[in-house]
Amino acid sequence: MSRRRYKHSEKKVGASPGTLIYVGQDIDYKTKIRRIDYNEANYTVEDIRRLASCSRPDATSDRVSWLDVDGIHEPRVVERIGQQYKLHPLLLEDVMNSQQKPKVEEYDGSYLFATLKMLYFKPASEELDSEHLSFVLGKNYLISFQEERRADLFQPVLDRIQASAGKTRRNGSDYLLYALMDLVVDHYFVVLDTIGEKLEVLEDSIIRQKAGQDTLTHLYTLKRELTLMRKAVWPVREMLSRLLLEESELIRPTTIPFLRDLYDHVVQVLDSIDSYRELATGLLDVYLSTLSNRMNSVMKTLTIFSAIFMPLTFIVGVYGMNFDNMPELHTRNGYFVVLGIMAVLTVLMIIYFRRRRWF
């Protein structure tokens, strides 16, 4: 789980609502903006350099206009796009707040705002990280905001648009929104698989009793990841069920079955998260009882040694005393008799502990 600290709280105390402040990690590149325009017949891809050309498409256009904004850390950029598309300031604030949890909101039926989290394991550190994504859906346009430059997050959808045959080109901006969210949910399964593999490794080491203190730290990390993932995915379920129930005019009826399918997948992710949490808890119990069992076996070893050697050491101590008058010392076989007695005692002890199944 990511440990970066968002020290935004102090900054924001008392700030006027709608004040745009980026809340997230430091980022050192400029926002990249790209516009993809398409209909069933053709498409254009254009890199945008001047903010002034980010204008909202004409309401009568039958083309879908997708504005893909890569970077949410420059208030000036986000604000300007907001002005061009006439978006509410609070919406822009949510776009820039990387801690905003997933939700969907409709503004006067004229546009719809949706935000959710991309999840992935950071290549270097194997830490689970999340990226804040936002979408503004208009009748014939879609704006997508990505938090930071992960090479080709939306590339597969762009590929499908460029390959002329796909369903995407034949459908509207709402289907494009679905396609992008579906991409995000597909990544949830990838993350889930990684977590599942980690859990299996832990299970193996715990059940084969090769687990050490390390294992527990891994189990804890895994639980943290599941907690983080649940926090990110749970609201997506609610968000989709609202989209399905509220019958927005921006969502065409033909897109509904696709959103229902997406909802299904999100529920499946949540079910797996819950199963994994239960399994992790079960593993902890197994591990703790393994520790108790080991302790028991260590203590038995100690006790067996003590129970055998303490009496013997006492006996040889007795005959090491220097009393003048100790008749046994002067008998012929005293030494051998004592050795015999000790042998018998040892055997008896061993039989006793065997019977009590101590070893």
Place this chain on the structure above:
Amino acid sequence: MSRRRYKHSEKKVGASPGTLIYVGQDIDYKTKIRRIDYNEANYTVEDIRRLASCSRPDATSDRVSWLDVDGIHEPRVVERIGQQYKLHPLLLEDVMNSQQKPKVEEYDGSYLFATLKMLYFKPASEELDSEHLSFVLGKNYLISFQEERRADLFQPVLDRIQASAGKTRRNGSDYLLYALMDLVVDHYFVVLDTIGEKLEVLEDSIIRQKAGQDTLTHLYTLKRELTLMRKAVWPVREMLSRLLLEESELIRPTTIPFLRDLYDHVVQVLDSIDSYRELATGLLDVYLSTLSNRMNSVMKTLTIFSAIFMPLTFIVGVYGMNFDNMPELHTRNGYFVVLGIMAVLTVLMIIYFRRRRWF
């Protein structure tokens, strides 16, 4: 619990929705398709070799047409059946996704899609496994999809059709759907019985204090199985309650009491799962406290030995010292007095520990 890994996630990232990819175990046989046509008067059973003959029956036919598809791993086959019966691509995707959780969906009132899990213990490994089953219910037809070839899963229902007397022949395709789902739920009880027996064995070994590290692994496995089972059965409850509430035109009123009965059984399964989970948790507590008790008894043994022999060994050590001037050594009965003192000490110790109920 099955440990096969479904590495479908990577494959599916970015795939166009409705793309048919089989998600499940490798399977090496060809799909087998069989059509059973019947009405009250007679029936026919036919093995289908050419996909072209899998056509949807005429809507005016008064016979029930049951297409039993054995194998969901060949996209080409599933797709072709989908075309013949005019099924939605997302439905076909769900048929092939062996991780799809149980649900029911109606498409335009013209057909109804239901999917659930068959559960069974694998003969060889005693592992709980699940098989993905899907049903498409039309007015006078039913398509059933089975994930893999388990010899005679639906045989009992076919037997009842062939034995002319049964209720099945007198009823429609919806009753056939019920009969097949009832078969699945009947198997849940068989699995539940096996788990119940395992739990009883564990209980026995834990309460009679014969449990070792092994027992805990079994308890954990059992909890995993209950988690898997709950995950598979819980949505079936919701699925049936929706069928009962939503009054689909595809479900005849006479079939409703049978579905209500089925609902009852599913609830009973879920209740038992929950009871078993509670019992398993209780057993873990008993086991852990048994470990603590045993440790206590081991430590008491050790302490008693130490408390008796440490002072004695010290005393004999004293008289083993080589000081020139140790008057006791030269008395007549010194040795015997010391032996006596040690005997008294031992008896006192034993009395003391008895009083404190240490043994």
Place this chain on the structure above:
Amino acid sequence: MSRRRYKHSEKKVGASPGTLIYVGQDIDYKTKIRRIDYNEANYTVEDIRRLASCSRPDATSDRVSWLDVDGIHEPRVVERIGQQYKLHPLLLEDVMNSQQKPKVEEYDGSYLFATLKMLYFKPASEELDSEHLSFVLGKNYLISFQEERRADLFQPVLDRIQASAGKTRRNGSDYLLYALMDLVVDHYFVVLDTIGEKLEVLEDSIIRQKAGQDTLTHLYTLKRELTLMRKAVWPVREMLSRLLLEESELIRPTTIPFLRDLYDHVVQVLDSIDSYRELATGLLDVYLSTLSNRMNSVMKTLTIFSAIFMPLTFIVGVYGMNFDNMPELHTRNGYFVVLGIMAVLTVLMIIYFRRRRWF
């Protein structure tokens, strides 16, 4: 808790719905049937020997006809009664399925089916057991089915009918149903009292620290009993709240306050079950910490002995060495000085451990 195993699952797989198979313990007597007919003016009690005379009373009769069937293990008998009273086959299946959980169902407004569990401690083994009871309520008749012959389960109600003064005689078949269910719920309180007493005994032994491994097994058994009881009583609450809400024509308005009262009692039973569960969990915590405390005290004893005698034994060992040149050995008071040093050391150790409050 009863440990009898209901191996019905295998038998039932694939059986046609409505097939009557008794699911419960083996029973070796014949079903006894008794009919009690009464109105405010008079009553008759009749033992029925021929199934043909179990006929449904005439709908116009103003008498209440109570058919009390003692035994549900003979499919032939249950089936025949079902035919005479025109009952649905699924209802009869539920009557014979002793694992059916409590519920209420109305069939076409013409009769109402209710089933619940009688609970009692088996006299011999002190195990909690349940008996499956079912009721069919018609306008002027009631059929009651009991699983096995417990001498006089419904006797108190019969007594009230025979004593002419009672409310029962003045009311209809619905009041009779209430009276019988009230009897069952009254027994829940008796069972609850027994469990409460057991819990108090356990609490006593745990808090006074007299608890051993046994105690924990008893605690576990008690939790099992509470789990079983909750499973049996919880659905009764739902069943009664449905009866109160759904305003069946078979339930007269004057009977409603009595059912509401019954509902109250069931809620009270459930509350007590939950409190007992919490207390049992609390006791487990107390017990486990008692074990830890005891272990601490055992280990302290051991450590005190070791810390005192190990140094002493070492010292006497030093002067037991056989070096030629050990000047101390030849001093006059060497022996007494060493004894003195050891005494001082012992006192210091004791003071040290007293200060750390080890004893």
Place this chain on the structure above:
Amino acid sequence: MSRRRYKHSEKKVGASPGTLIYVGQDIDYKTKIRRIDYNEANYTVEDIRRLASCSRPDATSDRVSWLDVDGIHEPRVVERIGQQYKLHPLLLEDVMNSQQKPKVEEYDGSYLFATLKMLYFKPASEELDSEHLSFVLGKNYLISFQEERRADLFQPVLDRIQASAGKTRRNGSDYLLYALMDLVVDHYFVVLDTIGEKLEVLEDSIIRQKAGQDTLTHLYTLKRELTLMRKAVWPVREMLSRLLLEESELIRPTTIPFLRDLYDHVVQVLDSIDSYRELATGLLDVYLSTLSNRMNSVMKTLTIFSAIFMPLTFIVGVYGMNFDNMPELHTRNGYFVVLGIMAVLTVLMIIYFRRRRWF
């Protein structure tokens, strides 16, 4: 928590519903009845000795008539009052059943029945106890039933009536009901404060590590008290929310804000109960880990002693052997060399354990 046993269960089995049996502790005084009549202008207080004078006030009277019944253990008295006021027998049963949980019920819109629990710590034993209170609210009368004689439970309200200025005199019987229930809820806060203080004492002793086995028993008792309190207060919340929602004609609109305020307070009590439960669970965890920590420290002490003295004792043992040919024994400084080696060994051991932070 009170441990008195209500062995009413056996008595009640099979009793006709509405049979009045007192369920509670043995009580040996006679029921005292007092009637307070008032309107804004004046009031009268009268001790009632003959049951015949407990008559329901005339419906046209504009005075409030409060009948305060002190004692619910005499069936004859309760039954007679029931007859005079024309109350339902099941209501009377609830009045006498001290285990009846809090609820509110309206009978035909003509009177309203409310029952709840007074909670207090018994002066002698410091045990939390509850007293069963019931109220019957008519248009211009209120009957209050108290379980047993606690000197002046309702005295503060009577005082406010007698002090002519109060709001109580200006309002109706519903406001009187509110005032009495408010008194009861005020006592919940007193009980809560006592429990809070106990918890703080426990917290102190646990966090300062002065806790012993005793502490845990106190923690358990406290949890029991919280369980009992929750069981008594939880239904009061539901009861008040029903009063607020159902708009009974017996509750004047001006009384509604007061009931809403009362509801607030009950919710506050429940919140505090839940917080206390969480804190108690947290304290248990702290205590158990303290035990583990102590054990660790005890074991370290033991191990350090053993690790230092066992090798030393072995070494001196070696030179205590009586072999003829042991060259070291006859060297000049053998003894001093051995002493030196042992000193070095001891220092090394101490350094080693210091490094591992064992002390």
Place this chain on the structure above:
Amino acid sequence: MSRRRYKHSEKKVGASPGTLIYVGQDIDYKTKIRRIDYNEANYTVEDIRRLASCSRPDATSDRVSWLDVDGIHEPRVVERIGQQYKLHPLLLEDVMNSQQKPKVEEYDGSYLFATLKMLYFKPASEELDSEHLSFVLGKNYLISFQEERRADLFQPVLDRIQASAGKTRRNGSDYLLYALMDLVVDHYFVVLDTIGEKLEVLEDSIIRQKAGQDTLTHLYTLKRELTLMRKAVWPVREMLSRLLLEESELIRPTTIPFLRDLYDHVVQVLDSIDSYRELATGLLDVYLSTLSNRMNSVMKTLTIFSAIFMPLTFIVGVYGMNFDNMPELHTRNGYFVVLGIMAVLTVLMIIYFRRRRWF
């Protein structure tokens, strides 16, 4: 968490409802009152010294009148303000009750009462503390009550009013209410950050195994703080969702998106609280298993020492016996043979424990 005790319970028992008693800490300054009047054009700030001048503004005024009351401990002051603004006595009681939990209530559509908690860490003691805030919202006025003097709680909002450009001046009293509540919620994030940092420190010390008894106390304190915070924030969520749903006339439609944004933030706070609680529980598990692991390692050390030195000490004890006839003593290499045997024994032991991975 603050440990001050509110011993108000006894005082309030039996007090007439609406009796104003301050429930909170002792405070020794006088209430300060300030009125800020503003519209888009200009504003005035006035310190109020005479309570008579705290009059409700004329209903026709188009200015917003904000009365900021600093201190709720003087019943006389609160009562007088209540009279001037014609507020309900129960509302005033809630203003003065610092334990009142957050809620919103509308009085006859003419004014709206809202109360919530300010949370902050006390500078000196690092304890989490809460301050009781209340608001009365009228059509063109707002009264704010603060519990105690924390220098500049509402200063940022006043600053925005004074800086003429802000949104606050252009909007009504409802927006002012929002702005003040937003300020409070912003502080929740600050508190959350502090708790998050503490948790990270604890995590670090536990995972790096540097945790001692102290750590656990800190973990417990942190859980207490989360419990307190949850108790304070949870009802704010309900309060805002009621404001959003109930469409009060006092809340203008333009303010709704801002309240929705606030709701979002509160949900985000609650989500983080829950995640932190889970993490804290996970850390406790890690810590407890660390203790077990350490104990295991201590015990292994002890057992290894014992298992090696007990047999050796016994052997040298054997040859320290003083029997006349012990042939080995008189052989030439007896001593060296015994030394050799002991060396071999030691090596074997070490190999054995290595194989069992004890070190």
